[in-house]
Structures are given as C-alpha cells and as structure tokens.
Amino acid sequence: MSKILVFTETTDDNVKSVTLEILGRLSGQEVDVACIGNLPEAGAKALAEHGAANIHKITGSGLEQYSPEGYSKALKSVIDNGGYDYVMAGSTSLGKDLLPRLAGSLDAGMASEVTNFTMDGGNFAGTRPLFAGKVLAKVEIQGPKPHFVTVRPNALGMPESANGAAGTVNEVSADVGEIKAAIKEIVKGASEKVDLTEANIIISGGRAMKNAENFKILEDCANVIGATVGASRAAVDSGFAPHAMQVGQTGKTVAPSLYIACGISGAIQHLAGMRTSKVIVAVNTDPDAPIFTKADYGIVGDLFQIVPLLTEEFKKMM
C-alpha cells in the first residue's frame, strides 16, 4: 500500500471531476487530498465519499490567486510533513503548469498526462500517449519520492462505486513568501463553456466551414447538447477560429465521450489529437476522407445541410 496525496482544483460549487476519476483508481491505498483556497461543501462531501482520509485545505497570503511559485511552495509544505509516495493531479491548465515545478523542487520524477494506470503492490505503472497519441508506452517513475503523476481528464472515467473514508478537513495555513511572477489581472475568454480538454462532447469544424461566421451552426448544435466547439488546424490557420479552439498535435489533445467532426478531412496531426474520443461522428462530403477510418458513425454529406438537421434531431431528444 502506498500513501498518496491528490491535489484537487475546485469549481464554484464542487471539485473538478478528474479528481474523483483519480480517487476511483486509488481504492486500497492511503489517500489524502489537498486543495488551495475555498473548498465547496459538496466538494468536501464528494472527496470523502470517494475515499479521502484527510483533506488539507491550504490558505495563506499570496494564495488568493494561482501562481506556480506560490502554489508549489504551499503544497510542498504539506508534502514535507506527509511522507507521501505519490502526488497526483489532473492534467489541466493549472496541473500541467504546477506539478513539474513542484516535482523539481523535490528533485523528483513525474509522469505527465497518463490515460490509465495501476497501483499493483502500491507501485504506480501508467500508460501514456506520446507523439500526440501516435504511439502509447508504459511509464514508470524512479528516483527520490514522492513521485508525481498527472492524469488526463475524462480518460479514466468516473468510478462506478466508491469506498468512502473520513474526509477530515485540516485547515493548513501556509507562508509562501515573495511571489516573483504574480497574476495582476484575468481577462475572460470568449467562451464560458467547459474547456475542450475537459469537455464531454465536442463538435469541431474544419476548412470546409469556409469562414468564421459559419461556426455559428456548430455553436447552435453545441448549445443543444452541451458541447464545446473546436476547430482543425486548417480552420485555425485560415483564421476561422482562434488557436485556443484547435484540436490536434499542435493544439489540444482531447478525449470526450462524443466527438463530432464537421468538414474535417482527418490529417494525421488532427487524428492524433482526438483519436481517444470514445465515440466519433464524422460529416464530410469526401467519402474517402481519412476521418472516416476513425469514425464510429460516418455521414457522407454536406455539413451545411447535415449539421442543422443534427441540431433539430438533438432538440427532439433533449
């Protein structure tokens, strides 16, 4: 059995679901959770239900907003006293930025963005995609402990059952000292929706969208099914969509339950970024487009006719 600390991010009213996905895989280990700042009541309850023995709730001056230095110092203070074998977190914007710095401060190794892992005998062994998912490899960590792991959201899936634990909340106050790179302002994004990397459903448009205005038909469909809108590199390079929306090797790697590709031919670098989606629907006028080789449901047709029909059909169902 290993002793593991899971770092969780919180939302307005809960914890991020990737935390619960991770906890689901840690049944049988000794598991604590750490969060920084406010912890919503529903979140504390969910953590206990999913097996958190202790919940370290860290607060302190300089921790009101995220900074790699502040957050890593705050977590280090909990890790130094905890005797942990592993520290795990979701591979989110924040997790990806924070954990390498924290691992570095302990001279420890880290496996990034695993999509699966086991804890046989208390030892971590993970699977992760490399070269944007063109190959998979087994990953293990060696050297000084604790070892660090980030897990791709949506990859493990939510646990079907959970073994509860005490979920005792410990208030921890941390003194992180001077922060050299601090946030002075946050500019909201165009989209208030779930980010592509965490979205459960994605509908993406390619070069065949022809212009930025036409993405509205994807937005309309997305609004009905609660999806986030993405784009191919061709669409981004043509100026139809911002880079934040790009799915693929030089954009975001995604693993939603449902991925709907509209007017995307399926270049290697795009397929690499979305091939681990559970179910793929493709709409394209070219019956030989490579995207159809990855699609569970392929519709050979014009997206400008098919997408509005999809939207209508989804409306009937919702």
Added chain:
Amino acid sequence: MNIFVCVKQVPDTETKVTPNGDGTFIETSSIKWIMNPYDEFAVEQALLLKAANAGSTVTVVRVGSTQDTEALRTALAMGADEAILVEGDDNLDSYMIAKAIKGGIEKSGKTPDIIFTGKQAIDDDCLQVPQLLAQMLDMPSVSVVVGFDHADGKTTLKREVEGGALEVYEVTNPVLVACNKGLNTPRYASLPGIMKAKRKPLQNLSLADVGVSADDRRVKYSNFQLPPEKPPGKKYDAMDEGKQAEVVAEVVQLLRNEAKVI
C-alpha cells in the same frame, strides 16, 4: 540583455511514428526532423526582444543527438547569435534535459535575463522542462504565453488557460517564458541568414560536461506500441438531399441507444 532560447528537435508532425523493434522507443531511422513548432515562437520572440534592446545576445541551447542539427541551424539562420549543443540521446527524460540545459547555460558564462522555450515539445508531450528548468534556476516561469511585453526590466505576460481566458502576469526579470502559438509570426530564415549561420559559434558539450549522468533518469518508458485500431464504423451516404433527414435521425438514435453518449 542575455537572452536564451531552448529548442528541441522533433519528428515532423506529418511523420508516421512507429515503435522500434524491442519497444523501447520509436523507430528513428527514417524520420524527418524539424524544430519543435512551439520553439519557433520562442526563437522569434527572442529575436524581437533583441532588436528592441541594443547590445543583447541570443544564445540558443539544444539537448539531443547530433544525427541532424536542423533545429539549431534554423535558429541561427533566423538570427540567433550563438548556439550550444549538449549531445545526448533523443529519449532523455524531462529532468535530464532540464538539468542539461541548466548546465549548458552555466557553461556559456552568461547569466540569463530571460529564457524562452516552447510551451511543450510535440514528441513526448510532457510539458515539464520549462517549469523544471525555472525551478532549478530559482527563477519564475509563465507558460502557454500568447502575449509578451517588455519595458524597463519588467515583463508583462499573457498566459492562456481554459476556455481561452488569459491570466496576465507581471514579473521582474529574470524570467522563463514558455511560448504558445499565437504569440507572434515566426520569420523564415533568409538565404543570407542561412549562409551567415554557418560561421556562427557553436559550442559542443557532452552530458558529462554539464553534470548529467544515467542516475538522473527519473522516468522509464517501455512497451512502445501503436494504439489499438478501431473496428470499422457505420457509414451512411447522405449526399442526396432526400435521404439526409432519415440518415441523421438514425445516427442520432444510435448515439443514444447504441453508443449511449447523448
């Protein structure tokens, strides 16, 4: 200003990647190598910063094998002043690479005011080296940077996070900046630039020179394999307008009742 840029050499994005014979890495013999695409934004930003600050130098550092030096030659041809190559295998882990870069920077004899990297390398996709290197140099870092402004020793950086929101950081140098697409438009190397690059200084170092040994390995990979192929899916012809409503209705039913994702 002493400006450093870290570049990595990676397989071209259109390259087909396959595991090698014993599954310990990928087959590298027939790969076309390019500069990591995100590093191009790092080189460009370094050159823009140099142009705005007379007397600055841009030193580009790479850790990797020497079978092809495309990435360093490209950076020099774009306008970097000098290069440091730390020779090592192409499958070093992030910790070893960060430690080697740190050693390379120290060997240059210059104290960095600002270090640029790409936000990630598109080979192992670890996104660790920028933050590790900054931590090892006891320097702040800001990653996924899409906005850069520098004045009076202060740097303002825009970091892209979920949903396209931007965190605006203000930091006093030195700082490490990990660059994302959208930050700038990287220049092409001109022909005179390519000719000039051949005469620019290139320092060759070994891993031993920068204090990195096999004991520094933290991450061990094995069982490289191709992802499982999906069985062929269902395909419907809906080019004919008369059939579209029917096809769409069927697919949506299947999404609910067969795939159970809606």
